[in-house]
Amino acid sequence: MTITGPLEQAQLLETLVLNIVNHQSLIATKARRLSYAAAGRPIMEFGARRAQGPDSALYGTRAAIIGGANSTSNVLAAKLFDIPVASTMAHSWIEAFPDELTAFRKWTEQYPDNSALLVDTYDVLNSGIPNAVTVFKELRAAGHEPVGIRIDSGDVTTLSQAARTQLDAAGFPNAKITISNALDEHIITSLLHEGAPIDNFGIGEKLITSASAPVLSGVYKLAATESNGQSTPKIKVSASREKLTIPGDKQVYRLYEPGTQRAFADLIALATETIVDATSLTVVTSDPLSVDRQQRLTHFEARPLLAPVDLSNTTSIPVTTIQATTQAKLAELPRTTQRLVNPDLYPVYMTTTLSQLQTSLLNKMTILAD
Amino acid sequence: MTITGPLEQAQLLETLVLNIVNHQSLIATKARRLSYAAAGRPIMEFGARRAQGPDSALYGTRAAIIGGANSTSNVLAAKLFDIPVASTMAHSWIEAFPDELTAFRKWTEQYPDNSALLVDTYDVLNSGIPNAVTVFKELRAAGHEPVGIRIDSGDVTTLSQAARTQLDAAGFPNAKITISNALDEHIITSLLHEGAPIDNFGIGEKLITSASAPVLSGVYKLAATESNGQSTPKIKVSASREKLTIPGDKQVYRLYEPGTQRAFADLIALATETIVDATSLTVVTSDPLSVDRQQRLTHFEARPLLAPVDLSNTTSIPVTTIQATTQAKLAELPRTTQRLVNPDLYPVYMTTTLSQLQTSLLNKMTILAD
Structure with a gap:
């Protein structure tokens, strides 16, 4: 969000x-x-x-x-x-x-x-x-x-x-x-x-109460500031790479096998980037523990997940409609990621541009701190 | 309550x-x-x-x-x-x-x-x-x-x-x-x-969220019905003795070493019973796993814990006052029951009259069910 x-x-x-x-x-x-x-x-x-x-x-x-x-x-x-x-x-x-x-x-x-x-x-x-x-x-x-x-x-x-x-x-x-x-x-x-x-x-x-895991630790982080029409991406550094934020104003794409409802990964890009359906794209995994962080994606259809919400439009959507939409979206995800025990990880990638921005801001902050 | x-x-x-x-x-x-x-x-x-x-x-x-x-x-x-x-x-x-x-x-x-x-x-x-x-x-x-x-x-x-x-x-x-x-x-x-x-x-x-234990499983059970001024105690039977309810309209007493603020046990009695400070009283432990369920208490001062609340009196007590009262009450309990790991059990007893009522209702219900 x-x-x-x-x-x-x-x-x-x-x-x-x-x-x-x-x-x-x-x-x-x-x-x-x-x-x-x-x-x-x-x-x-x-x-x-x-x-x-x-x-x-x-x-x-x-x-x-x-x-x-x-x-x-x-x-x-x-x-x-x-x-x-x-x-x-x-x-x-x-x-x-x-x-x-x-x-x-x-x-x-x-x-x-x-x-x-x-x-x-x-x-x-x-x-x-x-x-x-x-x-x-x-x-x-x-x-x-x-x-x-x-x-x-x-x-x-x-x-x-x-x-x-x-x-x-x-x-x-x-x-x-x-x-x-x-x-x-x-x-x-x-x-x-x-x-x-x-x-x-x-x-x-x-x-x-979601008794087995009663806390979802979602966070709300400053990703960019804007001054005189100029956007400045921001980062929060941490000793743990998992807590490092992803800077800038972003869009998230769900990647599907072309012409199907079968999703196989998500891709985070800067909002200013253009992601087109492609036969080949080099991306970086957002999993900080991954050994091989660069990956090449082939043959996908990218559909944006973030859409603007008009807060002045207060028409409420029926809960059963939200339920149906949610269940349909879940059905698009790989079955292997949905099991209760030992699920497969659903891949989330960053574009190389976004990954380079994150690395350069991290290096700049580390230099500032030295 | x-x-x-x-x-x-x-x-x-x-x-x-x-x-x-x-x-x-x-x-x-x-x-x-x-x-x-x-x-x-x-x-x-x-x-x-x-x-x-x-x-x-x-x-x-x-x-x-x-x-x-x-x-x-x-x-x-x-x-x-x-x-x-x-x-x-x-x-x-x-x-x-x-x-x-x-x-x-x-x-x-x-x-x-x-x-x-x-x-x-x-x-x-x-x-x-x-x-x-x-x-x-x-x-x-x-x-x-x-x-x-x-x-x-x-x-x-x-x-x-x-x-x-x-x-x-x-x-x-x-x-x-x-x-x-x-x-x-x-x-x-x-x-x-x-x-x-x-x-x-x-x-x-x-x-x-009390993340380590996010649910307190308190229950609300019918203990007695009243008709024409006549109270009838009620019981909920269960396969597990721990889930057996304690019937009747009750009062709970905290038992202190005489003349001190040192509590050593609680005693559940029928509201109609009179519990006086005594040198000797036979009670029954409410712990269903206890081997020796009958216990003899000597030298105690019994102070009732339940007091009527007047719901028409809406004066609210400051939270910091409630905090102070709560902390003072906690300080009365044995130190050994307060540690975080492996605390001693604080004893809770029933009077023999109450225990006999529970047993007789249990037997009656079991006979009904046969």
Whole structure:
């Protein structure tokens, strides 16, 4: 992202922009990882009570949907952002009645066509499922079909398999099984590897806080100043080459195999450079650890990623549209870079002009310091 | 915390109460850990740009101060909650000028009596400190004393030691050294163990997100219902004894050595029980893994922890007062329970009456389920 403006104004924005972009990118990324692990099964966002503050729940939910979650139990987020709401019931509903069967009946009276019964308040297999089956039969007799059950504790593989068997035997093969118990992408992968018959995943704290990596360390750096129409590129030097900034006003191109939607690398150039689709271009990898930093690219189509945003145009884009665009963009990236464990690195290059500018500014600053 | 009210109203509060209490307790606890590690040196909260949303930064900062942080760079939090603000300068300030020396001079012109110069934009020892010393001498000649320097990258022990030597040699033994580079309680402990001459710690992302443990899994459970003045205790059963709820309307007592502020345990009782200072009382440990669950307590003074809150009284208590109260309460706990690594467990007991109620409800529910 490039922000251009009077220095004082651009500086005032730093903390807010970083806060929003870091937070929401983090949660969207986590949702993407969970969605990848769930391999097509819906993800329900359940994290409001464990988010780091009320707004964190609200905007975290929005980001989770963009990243690939399918629905949320956060009714305010669902209302404000027009995203699907996921129905759920609480253990306290069950406890508020004299017994579980009465609690289930009272719930299905309210929601005859949208009842996912929570079966683990007392004992999943000996109480929860039998009581759910009783109520499901009553529902069906009254002309309704149950949605299914939710399990929120215990060994999920064992319980979901036994629950599936009991529901099938009772004549409810279409009743869905939802699981929600401190799930993350690795637990989901393991459950599916074991063949647990799970239809939906409800994911709370691990998604809404990105618990495995709760910080995205995005930065906001001065890249250039302008005076009398003259742009001066700027650099922040660091003992670590990874923290060295890339100077100047820039454009980023995504490089595709010609005529396809298959992206294979990104290329950072100065905004003043012209990048044309070419059969051959020498570039420099931006990975400071790479041994062979010069690379020759052949046969690509370059499409710019940065486009101006008109802040006076406040038409908001529907969240589900942003979700669809994001998912389409992700689908363009190499499959090998998308796996959860040991992903291949997606290459990011700089043009030789930009790389030379970075090196010359670094040398100048090092000389100044001597 | 106990919340009493009509079931529907109390239920509506669940998500909001959990969100706020979980989040702010988490950050206050993390601040306590950092403050413990810093062993008396001030902690400055620097995390706004990495918090999980703008409100998370704001209320996270408030919680950090309560937990033991001393100041914040979040000017809005400082203004709203009347807490000390910590001055800092950005790398972009330095980069915005033709050279570091000019940038330092322009800054000290603005803040002659409150200048902490950031010395790592180009090279700490060969550029940052020498330029800072030049400006400090000019400041002193003009009748002002510098505050000190801040280092935000590199090997902090080496750099702080060399910086201390250079500042002392230049005649500035009182110039403070502030460090701020992805610090947490373990890095602080290690730096101080090595004898790094650090005066202040600026802590960003690891504090404001509680990065090492970003979720506090507090729950909100139905403990009792009331009908026609008759209270009925409720329980939520789980396959794991740790997730079993403690039924009934309760009071929590902190147990002190008589006549002192030295607490040694907490005791959970039914609100209807009378707990008097006693020389002998049989209690049950709430630790489900304990082998010997019955314990005999002798010679204690019991002081109730739960007091009614009048929600119609909206007088807000100053954050610094809450901080002082919190720190005084923490000081009452055994030192052995406060260390960062391998702390002793602080005992929490139940009365035998409460324990028997829990067991009888558990048995009843298990029978129901059979």
